[in-house]
Amino acid sequence: MRRRHLLASGITAAIGISAGDLLRAAPAAAAIAPLKSVGTQLPIDDFRAIELDEARGRLYIAQGVGGGLPLVVTDLDGRLLQRVTAVADISDLVLSDDGRILYAAQGFNRIVALDAATLAIVASYPAPPGAHLYTVEPTGDKVIGGFIDAGLGSGGLLIWSAPGVPPVVYTEGPNYHPIIDASPGAPGLLVAGDTGYSPVTTYVIDVSGDSPRIVARRDNTGSNLIDYAVSPDGTEVVETVGHPYEHHSYRLPDLADATVYPSGVYPQDAAWSADSSTVAIGRASTSTGDADVYLYGKGSTVPAYAVDFRNGDSLWKGTLLVNRDGTRAWAVSSTDPYQETQLLHSFGPAHPPRPPVTDLAVTAQVGTGKDKQTAQLTVTWSSPIGDDNYWWITASTNGGAEREFWRGKMDASGRYTLTYALPRGTTTFTVRYRDYWEFYPDGYATATLQR
Structure with a gap:
């Protein structure tokens, strides 16, 4: 030994x-x-x-x-x-x-x-x-x-x-x-x-x-x-x-x-x-x-x-x-x-290592009552996690240009909730992650709402 x-x-x-x-x-x-x-x-x-x-x-x-x-x-x-x-x-x-x-x-x-x-x-x-x-x-x-x-x-x-x-x-x-x-x-x-x-x-x-x-x-x-x-x-x-x-x-x-x-x-x-x-x-x-x-x-x-x-x-x-x-x-x-x-x-040759995986998702729903003009969004992740890892989210309505409106750290909580003032039409929300070091794969997920 x-x-x-x-x-x-x-x-x-x-x-x-x-x-x-x-x-x-x-x-x-x-x-x-x-x-x-x-x-x-x-x-x-x-x-x-x-x-x-x-x-x-x-x-x-x-x-x-x-x-x-x-x-x-x-x-x-x-x-x-x-x-x-x-x-x-x-x-x-x-x-x-x-x-x-x-x-x-x-x-x-x-x-x-x-x-x-x-x-x-x-x-x-x-x-x-x-x-x-x-x-x-x-x-x-x-x-x-x-x-x-x-x-x-x-x-x-x-x-x-x-x-x-x-x-x-x-x-x-x-x-x-x-x-x-x-x-x-x-x-x-x-x-x-x-x-x-x-x-x-x-x-x-x-x-x-x-x-x-x-x-x-x-x-x-x-x-x-x-x-x-x-x-x-x-x-x-x-x-x-x-x-x-x-x-x-x-x-x-x-x-x-x-x-x-x-x-x-x-x-x-x-x-x-x-x-x-x-x-x-x-x-x-x-x-x-x-x-x-x-x-x-x-x-x-x-x-x-x-x-x-x-x-x-x-x-x-x-x-x-x-x-x-x-x-x-x-x-x-x-x-x-x-x-x-x-x-x-x-x-090793007979045992592949645990690979890097980017697990990123977004869900969206329209608010009710006085909040029916508001999108309620939840971003979740399990990997990667760390002080240098950030997700960002954009919105595009009726096929228009994407606009980033929030950026958050991928910490150990694995979850973040936020809201967005929802215009009339079809809005697509896209959450992304990109590793500066190119070790983890890109993360990408979408959710769509209609108002």
Whole structure:
């Protein structure tokens, strides 16, 4: 598994063709037209990490530390299944290689192990005083936690050989704000580096024995480390850094150059399918029409699939997930600078994304009594919604020129009522929407009254 979102609240498809064959047969990058995805709001109050349990049809979501918010479980489309109130204040979570245990970093002071079938706590791994624990990664028969200094004098790694046993405190590799990842294909090996200062040094650390040992070290692998993604077969690691503006991968265990997966500005995340056939590459701050996520075949520099989020909707770090054979992926994005919305996108060669739809309607009726010379109008919508989305309405009588007489915001109310002084004859009311960014389709609806 790979690192998910690190910073926690309160701390510094073709039948008979495999996904791999489909990716290798992809056209050139310039010919890949990104599919549009609007996502679905997740049933959460805050967000820090997400994990896929494909076998059980679940997504596990951590909501951060400090607010007592519980572990949330949804189905693969983001619909709520369960809130696990007994497991709250989670900054990170990851499923074991065999899928039986869900590990969660809890309260910045311990890792808890949950039975993935029942979600009951079955073990605990307490952190020593002075270690502010925020991330977790199992490898081989060890459980690894990343910590920042809270009195020990250094950040680093905590390495447990068994629950309840004091961990080995390791600070000879990353020792400030570690990012870590491991793979079932390379049990006992950990890829690690520090975020928070540059240039980045990437380590491969053997944690299988009593004393951790650096197997490989490579300096200057980029600036502003965001994430590592080790392929499940254990042969390469994709690094996501703020610079350079591409995703470099390195062979394991020696960190020799491997594939450079083109991404452009700005690298934000990477993730592998469980069969290592497919790697997803995520970007941030893209314009409408530019892909936020690409899918590549392993070793290929030509993307086979691309998806585009709407303008201002930015991919969260560490949220890319890919299913076993690379035919479906997930990502979380936010549509506001304070990350108060969390949209789940699901897409891939075998799973079309939720497309943008403009749902706009108008109804009209003539008033009664003293209002019989007044048109009573109701405009309704369900999509799009947002501060930058406006509808406008015009009137045309007896085939004459249209005249705009009202303009309104498409807010979450989804409904607006208004009146119009109705002249004699036949009047047609037309309500319209046009997206400046050309992401949503045009909206258009009419209603006609006779007086």
